[in-house]
Amino acid sequence: MKSLFFMFVGVAHLLSLNSGKAIYKNDISQRTFQEIKNEIASYEDVAKAIINLAVYGKYQNRSYERLGFLVDTVGPRLSGSKNLEKAIQIMYQNLQQDGLENVHLEPVKVPHWEREEESAVMLLPRIHKMAILGLGSSIGTPPGGITAEVLVVTSFDELQRRASEARGKIIVYNQPYTSYGITVQYRHQGAVEAAKVGAVASLIRSVASFSIYSPHTGIQEYQDGVPKIPTACITVEDAEMMSRMASRGSKIVIHLEMGAKTYPDTDSFNTVAEITGSKYPEQVVLISGHLDSWDVGQGALDDGGGAVISWEALSLVKDLGVLKRKLCLVKGSLSTLSLMLYLK
Template sequence: MSVTQFCSVVLTVILVCAMLTGSQIPSIQEGQSECPILAEHAREIEKYKPIARKIIDFFLSGDMKGRTYKNLNNFVDNYGPRMLGSSGLRRAVTHVYRGLKRHNFSNVRMEPVNIPVWVRGTESATLLKPRLQRLSMVGLGDSVGTPDGPIRAETIVVRSFKELEALGDKASGKIVVFNQEFISYDESVSYRLNGAIAAAKAGGVAALIRSVTNHSLLTPHTGLMYYQKGVPKIPGACLATEHADLLHRLYQRGEGTPPTSLHHSLASPHHSCGLIVHDELSAGKKLVIQLQMGAHTIQNKTSNNVVADLPGTSLSDKVVLISAHIDSWDIGQGAVDDGGGLMIAWGALVGLKRLGLRPRRTLR
């Protein structure tokens, strides 16, 4: 689904919610797969089909066709990465504020907010044993660094939190690599968020987590990580999936349990090339990794939320919130996370205003 198509769907849902006459909007309860729409609401929603069609046509084939995507292109090209505390974010916030003012929305304002600013610094991870290999890694947001110099430690590789717990104190003093299976983002992201906590509880000195993705070209993914009160803060970073797999294979061989794909020699002794590769090639050889991270946090910088309203009519005191974040990580332009969401939210207000549609509830 294109950005424009997605925007039209989002707008339709927003408008229906904003225009319902009842004081309560039906919502999806935890554990339910579908929204329980009351019969009275269903009848009312039916009346908005022509308006919904009008919105969709306006974005797919009318004056707004392609504008959301074009605006996103211009935005990320001009402002690039938008880390908290960066000049890119400051300029982007100003751009959004001025744009909303230019479209004559109500109550356009910037709300100051004090935030801790995380700085990445220089970073690297290198496999030292059983062979030399620069690892494709990226530090995780809010991670501590290695201020006393690089960490050089023996490394263990596990597939799950449960597997780490089963090792007992064997992780003490070691770097812990999580090479978890990618099931879905929602399930697998727990390793990125909580991996450093689990590793620290096991006595680990750092946590390296397989990037939370099922596609990679040696491209590690960053994102937020958590710490827990009372648990030592250790550095956390993500590895490209290819290198997480490499470390897992080497670790398994070093522990004397080769992966199933290598249970047999890769060539017969009678092969014409005379090549013989045995499972025992890496047997008994431990993994040693050196990790260096200059990550640190600067406290109490000020940024701004940008807020604008499309006032409702009969239920203007009720608010339907359309939200997205302007900031992004530093290793990309933040087009998907969350430039696209920002342009959809902005485009929703612009589109409805240009169509002359005012919902009962205020859109913010």
């Protein structure tokens, strides 16, 4: 396939192990960077026409209204859920109504994890019901939950130094927030590192610079050969409080219950739509994104906004009739891996 790829929307499935990354692949015509730059610059008028149509013209606010409708009608759309399938059907019907070409659904398997009921109560040094959010792919606790003493650490290094204290404990990570890219390691690998030193569960301070007693969720990763232990995020406030309690020498005990379950991969669909360009119909510009969202939000971000923006991009370009290459939208329950398979 002769293709020029631009992917401006991350395509990481929320429950996959991959993060969205832009893919750049040289046109096989071996054009120089300067030639490509010149071609892009020649589209200035087209870019202005698109902006005018979307921001000031006939379709002013349309992408926002479409996002609002999708979010309000469906709600959160975790992969494997009925909500995601409903969103795919809405997207599919809307792409057809916009008169795009070759609109179709392609079967794909997606992960299916559900958090079910979850709760955490501090029993010592005082009774305190804690706000938690289980992490995606976490196992649940055994029925009746886990009651264990807490070991608070602020880093993986501290966990290593205090490894002899960790057996049978719930590890609480109170890592300071530096940047998302650095701090998110505690969410990704916190459970594995805790399990390696014999802990029975791990609770991670939400990866956030700010909190209103609001725990965050996100994906975490188990490792082959390391026992799987339940893991959840706690609020910045509770992580800081337990650090203070530990520094005063208080014994902290938590009762944790999580009903999280991983089901077999579920049937889903990628949604595809195209417009064929006038000058280079054999060349493809690919726009992609994922429709799924975490189960505890509105589904407006990651990747609701991106989903609608990329859908809107096709519809705007079609309405303007300015297309030279083929524009292809791939949208759905899509991991980077399945996008790769799609491209083959």
